[in-house]
Amino acid sequence: MSERPDHVAGNRRQWDAWASDYVEAGEKAWAGEPQWGLYALPDSAIGVLPASVEGLDTVELGCGTGYVSSWLARRGARPVGIDNSEQQLKTARRLQEEHGIVFPLHHGNAEATPFADDSFDLAISEYGASIWCDPHVWIPEAARILRPGGELIFLVNSVLAVLCLGDLESDVVGERLMRPQRGMHTFDWVDDESIEFHLSHGDQLRLLRSCGFEVEDIIELYAPDDGTTRYTYMTAEWAAQWPVEEVWRARLRS
Secondary structure, three states: OOOOOHHHHHHHHHHHHHHHHHHHHHHHHHHOOOEEOOOOEEHHHHOOOOOOOOOOEEEEEOOOOOHHHHHHHHOOOEEEEEEOOHHHHHHHHHHHHHHOOOOOEEEOOOOOOOOOOOOEEEEEEEOOHHHHOOHHHHHHHHHHHEEEEEEEEEEEEOHHHHHOOOOOOOOOOOOOOOOOOOOOOEEEOOOOOOEEEOOOHHHHHHHHHHOOEEEEEEEEEOOOOOOOOOOOOOOHHHHHHOOOEEEEEEEEOO
């Protein structure tokens, strides 16, 4: 396999260009308690993170500015991050210094990590590898670097939200289907270089099982009553009725 497939190279260029737009959000997340998704839902309410990560070796696949790994470090984990964008990692390194929380950061492709087999107890991704890497490549890679019994947690757009969204960044999610669910995989948006990957529930479940995972939970996220988001493609009215995001939790069979 090529060191940098076309979608990896394109996403790298796009995320280096976008990085400045995510500095403020990264600063806020580093300074706060764990919150998830478009509507900043508190982890205390939805339970994405394990009850304890004390002493665990963790890897964040597509870590961006590194805030998820900072949350894990504060809870006693030994995190490592990898991201495709050097500009995102520049922000992460600055925030490490400002907060006095330092952990290894790697500039690279989460589909082909530099880590040895059986290196980690937990792999996690919030809108990182989980949507910007090919699931048929990054999920087997996560299985390779996890220890038997290790956990994989990843947050993605809900299937329904993807099906109800148009092809342009300016589109707003609506109440009718815009594309077929059958054959979901690659989403090449027409107004930028980014390429995303989304699978149907059945395809995602079968892929995880084929890689040795058992799915333990799928947490559907909705907008709270007073929910607001800076992302213009989603409305609180829509997200209060249908799941806007999904958190998958799976464990590698021992």
